[in-house]
Amino acid sequence: MEQSALHEVLCFCLLKDLFNMLRQLVKNTTYFCVMLAIIWACGNGGEEPTPGTDTDNMDRKAMLTHMADNIIIPSYDNFRVKFDVMKSASDAFAATPNQTTLTAFRKAWEEAYIEWQKVELFDIGPGEVHTMRYYFNIYPADVQGIATNIANPASDLELPTSFARQGFPALDYLINGVGATDAEIVDYYTTTPEAAARRAYIKRVTDRMNSLLTMVINEWKGSYRDSFISKTGLDISSSTSNLVNSYVMHFERYVRSGKFGIPSGAMLNGVVAPEKVEAFYKKDLSLTLAKTAHQAVVDFFNGKNVKTGETGPSFSSYLTALGAKDSSTGKTLAELINAQFAASKAKMDALQPNLYNEIKTNNQAVKDVYTEMQKAVRMLKVDMASAMSITITYVDNDGD
Amino acid sequence: MQRYLHTTTSAAPLAVFRILFGLLLLGGIVRFWSYGWIYELYIRPKYFFPFYGLEFVKPLGEFTYILFAVCGLSALLVALGLFYRLAAATLFLSFTYIELIDKTTYLNHYYFISMMCLMLIFLPAHVYFSVDAYRNPKLRADQVPAWCLDVVKLFVGFLYFFAGLAKLNSDWLLQAQPLRIWLPAHNDLPVAGFLLNYTWVAYLFSWFGCLYDLSIPFLLWNRSTRPWAYAAVVVFHGLTALLFPIGMFPYVMIMTALIFFSAGFHQRIINFLGRMLRLRGDQLLPRRIYRMHPALNYVLAGVFVVFFATQLVLPFRYLLYPGELFWTEQGYRFSWRVMLIEKAGHTEFTVRDQAGKKVIVNNSEFLTPLQEKMMATQPDMILQYAHILRDYYTQQGFDRPQVFADSYVTLNGRLGRPLIDPEVNLANETETFSPKSWITPFNDEIKGF
Structure with missing residues (x-):
């Protein structure tokens, strides 16, 4: 960056024989290009990459394939297993709310919620298209909104305003937050006039999660996986x-x-x-x-x-x-x-x-x-x- | 010198250049418009980053479309050679105005086009094979002063040579940066894509690119090397078009390099076009020399000397600033420093006042993603943005708000670090041409130009 370097280069440029040098350069460049073409051709012939260059790990197709087949899809499968357990436990609870079904539901909810953390990060492809995250885990739960939705079984669960009225946070509230004791919570679903509507809402929420999850998994296992690994x-x-x-x-x-x-x-x-x-x-x-x-x-x-x-x-x-x-x-x-x-x-x-x-x-x-x-x-x-x-x-x- | 100023040359190269340049610019405007970029870049943003000293250039809102229409129309008129001087002046003014609205969109090749338009205003590119010459036989000429053609070649030579000089630095030559980062991104190209994984290919591209830029003006100027050189121009710019998102630039350069070809080459193009248009012999071959008033000839030549002297000095103004040019970017623009740095960053602003009000700014409320991306790595834009924030929060009831920037910037693969001193209240700093003391030192050295 020094001035002297600049000076030198400017002087250099004025040299008369620059032209001759450049002419030589063209010649050399031609040879160089020919050499390059040969190397190129050899490379195409399937030669091993230069040792020390980790080109295998620069293969994005291999990376995407590994991610789809060994991480993303199996993670969804694992979540599916935990979710199905929770789904039946929630159905059992909704059918007959009592201390036993409540405890089983909670345990299954907890395990499914933990497993969800391992798939929430795949906000790409089907998960992104169906905005799965917004319907599964927007918190804090909207307690008032949940009450509104319970009262109105036709309420639209796809609106942004209902994000916090469904998914794991809503279930959290519905099985852990509606009463101070377990007895109160069971009462919430059995003795009050709204009990039936409340049980129906649990079913509604878990059904919706189920159908979304089914869609996302089916699409990953369908055409999306191939399109995912092909966009390299x-x-x-x-x-x-x-x-x-x-x-x-x-x-x-x-x-x-x-x-x-x-x-x-x-x-x-x-x-x-x-x-x-x-x-x-x-x-x-x-x-x-x-x-x-x-x-x-x-x-x-x-x-x-x-x-x-x-x-x-x-x-x-x-x-x-x-x-x-x-x-x-x-x-x-x-x-x-x-x-x-x-x-x-x-x-x-x-x-x-x-x-x-x-x-x-x-x-x-x-x-x-x-x-x-x-x-x-x-x-x-x-x-x-x-x-x-x-x-x-x-x-x-x-x-x- | 005297004799040189009175030497004449064929008007055909300049005429062909005028037509192609005008059409390409028109195409560029249409492309820009059709992509919705006028709205995206000049209407959608709430705030803009004007150039220092040129703050009177304001965004025009919906009228920006009219500005682009004017620009496109004048490009067409230049191509046709109709109302040429007026069209060239309008083209220069409208195009330059657009480019001055927002630093975010600064590109060296826009600057090149702007300067080329400026030169065209003063060059007699319309005396041959133009509508003006068709309508006005007195204007018609097939010979123009040789310097009128040479200045165009010289300017193209400047662009390449300075772009090459800028590559003579340790990052480019010794580390193969940033090509080493950019090339593997295309390793999925068919057939030869895998080659881009290899470091030696990045070195090869770096060295070849540098030698290309430094030598191509000479090789194009020299008749015997010209065909080879032009093939290199096509291959080189074709490759860059394939690998990098640089829009029209490769095509502009492939077209511009034709200016170096012989008069005969251009004459054949004109004859071909002339036959298609069924022009008469005296229109294609007026056998007349375009002569300026001698005084004007001298004045114009003098103006061009000043122009090129400025062009010669501008790329070196960075020497007046301390610190690493690629890091501080003081004196970086208008210097033909093309594709030299992979710079990315994230800059977060905190605004607070004496009364204890404090806010961490959500940049997306003020800037478009592109503006935020460019701002995050360029100190002068960071300062402008800090002032935007200062003024906004003053209106929001903050008492003399202080603005602090928490920045994290990576340059050519180096681990990210703060670009701006986080302790400096940017609300109190002013933009000047003097060095910015609040830029954090680079902590590494890039040797060379």
């Missing part, structure tokens, strides 16, 4: 670009903000809102849900096969194959991101299961989780996306 580009409509965008958005908005940032007041300009925790009516479940969701994000990053537990082609291996690393320390970007995930996890491990209480009594520790996760968000959103040459197109709405 990196343009805005490609699978990898959509996946990265939905993945980062999920982590930023629904894990970092939804589970920690908003309830703790680390966002929203400092307003502490413990009542906005996930599973508000089963408060000791909140942290488990958050940890499960976080682990799902980490496992997806590393391409952990849901069936075998082994890692496969993933964002992590793709980044490493691309050579993304911090040149000052020599650490790969994938290692750094995993280290940051571990730092977030350590902060979560320091919390008690009841997030609501933690926010009320130990809020700084909850905010610390948010802060660590925010560091991971930046690495995913800026470092990872840039290294992959992917544009983040979703709009963050941190402020709302």
